[in-house]
Amino acid sequence: MNAATELNFDDMLRIKLEVLRREHRDLDEAVRAMEATGRPDQLALRRLKKQKLALKDQIVKIEDQLIPDIIA
Template identity: 55%
Template sequence: MNDLGPDPEAQLRERLAAARQEHADLDVAVQAISAMPTPSLGVLGRFKRRKLALKDEIAALEDQLTPDIIA
Protein backbone atom coordinates (compact mmCIF):
# COMPACT_ATOMS: atom_id res chain seq x y z
CA MET A 1 0.00 0.00 0.00
CA ASN A 2 1.12 3.51 -0.76
CA ASP A 3 1.32 5.91 2.21
CA LEU A 4 2.60 8.99 0.39
CA GLY A 5 -0.47 11.06 1.25
CA PRO A 6 -3.34 12.55 -0.71
CA ASP A 7 -1.36 13.29 -3.90
CA PRO A 8 1.40 10.72 -4.29
CA GLU A 9 2.29 11.84 -7.82
CA ALA A 10 2.99 15.40 -6.66
CA GLN A 11 5.18 14.08 -3.86
CA LEU A 12 7.05 11.84 -6.29
CA ARG A 13 7.62 14.82 -8.57
CA GLU A 14 8.91 16.89 -5.64
CA ARG A 15 11.30 14.11 -4.59
CA LEU A 16 12.43 13.73 -8.20
CA ALA A 17 13.18 17.45 -8.46
CA ALA A 18 15.07 17.37 -5.16
CA ALA A 19 17.10 14.33 -6.23
CA ARG A 20 17.98 15.94 -9.55
CA GLN A 21 19.08 19.13 -7.77
CA GLU A 22 21.19 17.19 -5.26
CA HIS A 23 22.77 15.22 -8.13
CA ALA A 24 23.64 18.47 -9.94
CA ASP A 25 25.06 19.99 -6.73
CA LEU A 26 27.21 16.92 -6.16
CA ASP A 27 28.42 17.08 -9.75
CA VAL A 28 29.67 20.63 -9.16
CA ALA A 29 31.31 19.57 -5.89
CA VAL A 30 33.02 16.58 -7.54
CA GLN A 31 34.37 18.82 -10.30
CA ALA A 32 35.66 21.34 -7.76
CA ILE A 33 37.34 18.68 -5.63
CA SER A 34 38.85 17.04 -8.71
CA ALA A 35 40.35 20.38 -9.77
CA MET A 36 42.20 20.79 -6.46
CA PRO A 37 45.97 20.18 -6.52
CA THR A 38 45.61 17.43 -3.90
CA PRO A 39 41.98 16.27 -3.95
CA SER A 40 40.57 14.45 -0.95
CA LEU A 41 40.02 11.00 -2.41
CA GLY A 42 37.81 9.88 0.49
CA VAL A 43 35.40 12.76 0.05
CA LEU A 44 35.54 12.43 -3.72
CA GLY A 45 34.67 8.73 -3.54
CA ARG A 46 31.84 9.36 -1.10
CA PHE A 47 30.35 12.07 -3.34
CA LYS A 48 30.63 9.86 -6.42
CA ARG A 49 28.89 6.96 -4.64
CA ARG A 50 26.11 9.31 -3.53
CA LYS A 51 25.74 10.56 -7.12
CA LEU A 52 25.35 6.98 -8.35
CA ALA A 53 22.75 6.25 -5.69
CA LEU A 54 20.86 9.40 -6.68
CA LYS A 55 21.02 8.40 -10.35
CA ASP A 56 19.39 5.07 -9.46
CA GLU A 57 16.77 6.83 -7.32
CA ILE A 58 16.01 9.28 -10.14
CA ALA A 59 15.52 6.40 -12.58
CA ALA A 60 13.21 4.61 -10.14
CA LEU A 61 11.15 7.77 -9.54
CA GLU A 62 10.88 8.40 -13.28
CA ASP A 63 9.69 4.81 -13.75
CA GLN A 64 7.00 5.33 -11.10
CA LEU A 65 5.81 8.50 -12.82
CA THR A 66 5.78 7.03 -16.33
CA PRO A 67 2.54 5.22 -17.12
CA ASP A 68 2.83 1.63 -18.23
CA ILE A 69 2.04 1.30 -21.92
CA ILE A 70 1.15 -2.15 -23.12
CA ALA A 71 2.31 -2.60 -26.70
Template identity: 55%
Template sequence: MSDLDQELLRKKLDELLLEHRDLDDVIHRFHMTGGLDQMQIQRLKKRKLVLKELIVKIEDRLIPNIIA
Protein backbone atom coordinates (compact mmCIF):
# COMPACT_ATOMS: atom_id res chain seq x y z
CA MET A 1 0.00 0.00 0.00
CA SER A 2 1.41 3.39 -0.96
CA ASP A 3 2.00 6.22 1.48
CA LEU A 4 -0.80 8.21 -0.15
CA ASP A 5 -3.22 5.30 0.28
CA GLN A 6 -2.26 5.00 3.95
CA GLU A 7 -2.68 8.72 4.46
CA LEU A 8 -6.14 8.67 2.89
CA LEU A 9 -7.16 5.69 4.99
CA ARG A 10 -5.92 7.37 8.17
CA LYS A 11 -7.89 10.50 7.31
CA LYS A 12 -11.03 8.46 6.66
CA LEU A 13 -10.44 6.55 9.90
CA ASP A 14 -10.19 9.81 11.85
CA GLU A 15 -13.46 11.02 10.30
CA LEU A 16 -15.26 7.78 11.14
CA LEU A 17 -13.93 7.77 14.71
CA LEU A 18 -15.13 11.33 15.19
CA GLU A 19 -18.59 10.54 13.83
CA HIS A 20 -18.76 7.41 16.02
CA ARG A 21 -17.91 9.45 19.15
CA ASP A 22 -20.39 12.15 18.18
CA LEU A 23 -23.16 9.60 17.73
CA ASP A 24 -22.32 8.11 21.12
CA ASP A 25 -22.66 11.56 22.70
CA VAL A 26 -25.95 12.26 20.89
CA ILE A 27 -27.43 8.90 21.91
CA HIS A 28 -26.38 9.46 25.52
CA ARG A 29 -27.86 12.97 25.62
CA PHE A 30 -31.15 11.83 24.11
CA HIS A 31 -31.38 8.99 26.61
CA MET A 32 -30.92 11.49 29.43
CA THR A 33 -33.44 14.03 28.09
CA GLY A 34 -35.91 11.72 26.37
CA GLY A 35 -35.61 13.84 23.23
CA LEU A 36 -36.06 11.03 20.70
CA ASP A 37 -38.36 8.07 20.41
CA GLN A 38 -36.97 4.55 20.51
CA MET A 39 -37.10 4.16 16.73
CA GLN A 40 -34.86 7.19 16.23
CA ILE A 41 -32.44 5.98 18.90
CA GLN A 42 -32.30 2.55 17.22
CA ARG A 43 -31.45 4.21 13.90
CA LEU A 44 -28.60 6.12 15.53
CA LYS A 45 -27.33 2.94 17.18
CA LYS A 46 -27.47 1.10 13.86
CA ARG A 47 -25.46 3.86 12.17
CA LYS A 48 -22.97 3.69 15.04
CA LEU A 49 -22.59 -0.07 14.48
CA VAL A 50 -22.03 0.42 10.74
CA LEU A 51 -19.36 3.00 11.54
CA LYS A 52 -17.65 0.59 13.94
CA GLU A 53 -17.54 -2.09 11.25
CA LEU A 54 -15.97 0.38 8.80
CA ILE A 55 -13.46 1.46 11.46
CA VAL A 56 -12.38 -2.14 12.06
CA LYS A 57 -11.97 -2.77 8.32
CA ILE A 58 -9.77 0.28 7.89
CA GLU A 59 -7.71 -0.55 10.97
CA ASP A 60 -7.16 -4.05 9.60
CA ARG A 61 -5.88 -2.58 6.35
CA LEU A 62 -3.58 -0.14 8.11
CA ILE A 63 -2.19 -2.62 10.66
CA PRO A 64 -0.97 -5.75 8.90
CA ASN A 65 -1.56 -9.09 10.57
CA ILE A 66 2.02 -10.19 11.21
CA ILE A 67 2.46 -13.64 12.69
CA ALA A 68 5.52 -13.63 14.94
Protein backbone atom coordinates (compact mmCIF):
# COMPACT_ATOMS: atom_id res chain seq x y z
CA MET A 1 0.00 0.00 0.00
CA ASN A 2 1.20 3.43 -0.89
CA ALA A 3 0.32 5.83 1.93
CA ALA A 4 0.82 8.87 -0.31
CA THR A 5 -2.07 7.87 -2.58
CA GLU A 6 -4.55 7.14 0.19
CA LEU A 7 -7.02 9.88 1.02
CA ASN A 8 -8.63 10.32 4.38
CA PHE A 9 -12.35 10.88 4.75
CA ASP A 10 -12.10 14.67 4.97
CA ASP A 11 -10.02 14.82 1.79
CA MET A 12 -12.62 12.76 -0.05
CA LEU A 13 -15.35 15.09 1.22
CA ARG A 14 -13.41 18.14 0.02
CA ILE A 15 -13.02 16.62 -3.44
CA LYS A 16 -16.72 15.74 -3.58
CA LEU A 17 -17.54 19.27 -2.40
CA GLU A 18 -15.50 20.83 -5.21
CA VAL A 19 -17.18 18.60 -7.79
CA LEU A 20 -20.63 19.54 -6.49
CA ARG A 21 -19.75 23.25 -6.49
CA ARG A 22 -18.57 22.98 -10.09
CA GLU A 23 -21.79 21.22 -11.12
CA HIS A 24 -23.84 23.88 -9.30
CA ARG A 25 -21.92 26.62 -11.12
CA ASP A 26 -22.48 24.89 -14.46
CA LEU A 27 -26.21 24.61 -13.79
CA ASP A 28 -26.30 28.28 -12.80
CA GLU A 29 -24.73 29.20 -16.15
CA ALA A 30 -27.23 26.97 -17.98
CA VAL A 31 -30.14 28.65 -16.19
CA ARG A 32 -28.83 32.11 -17.08
CA ALA A 33 -28.30 31.12 -20.70
CA MET A 34 -31.80 29.67 -20.91
CA GLU A 35 -33.34 32.78 -19.34
CA ALA A 36 -31.42 34.99 -21.77
CA THR A 37 -33.20 33.41 -24.74
CA GLY A 38 -36.27 35.50 -24.01
CA ARG A 39 -38.82 32.67 -24.00
CA PRO A 40 -37.20 29.80 -22.10
CA ASP A 41 -38.80 26.38 -21.82
CA GLN A 42 -40.38 26.76 -18.39
CA LEU A 43 -40.42 23.04 -17.65
CA ALA A 44 -36.73 22.61 -18.50
CA LEU A 45 -35.89 25.75 -16.53
CA ARG A 46 -37.79 24.45 -13.50
CA ARG A 47 -35.93 21.13 -13.73
CA LEU A 48 -32.56 22.86 -13.88
CA LYS A 49 -33.41 24.99 -10.86
CA LYS A 50 -34.58 21.92 -8.97
CA GLN A 51 -31.30 20.13 -9.74
CA LYS A 52 -29.40 23.21 -8.65
CA LEU A 53 -31.27 23.28 -5.34
CA ALA A 54 -30.59 19.58 -4.74
CA LEU A 55 -26.87 20.18 -5.36
CA LYS A 56 -26.92 23.11 -2.96
CA ASP A 57 -28.46 20.88 -0.28
CA GLN A 58 -25.68 18.32 -0.79
CA ILE A 59 -23.05 21.06 -0.65
CA VAL A 60 -24.40 22.38 2.65
CA LYS A 61 -24.53 18.86 4.10
CA ILE A 62 -20.88 18.21 3.23
CA GLU A 63 -19.80 21.63 4.49
CA ASP A 64 -21.51 20.85 7.80
CA GLN A 65 -19.55 17.60 8.03
CA LEU A 66 -16.26 19.37 7.36
CA ILE A 67 -16.78 22.27 9.74
CA PRO A 68 -16.68 21.16 13.38
CA ASP A 69 -19.41 22.29 15.72
CA ILE A 70 -18.17 24.96 18.11
CA ILE A 71 -19.95 25.05 21.41
CA ALA A 72 -20.20 28.64 22.56
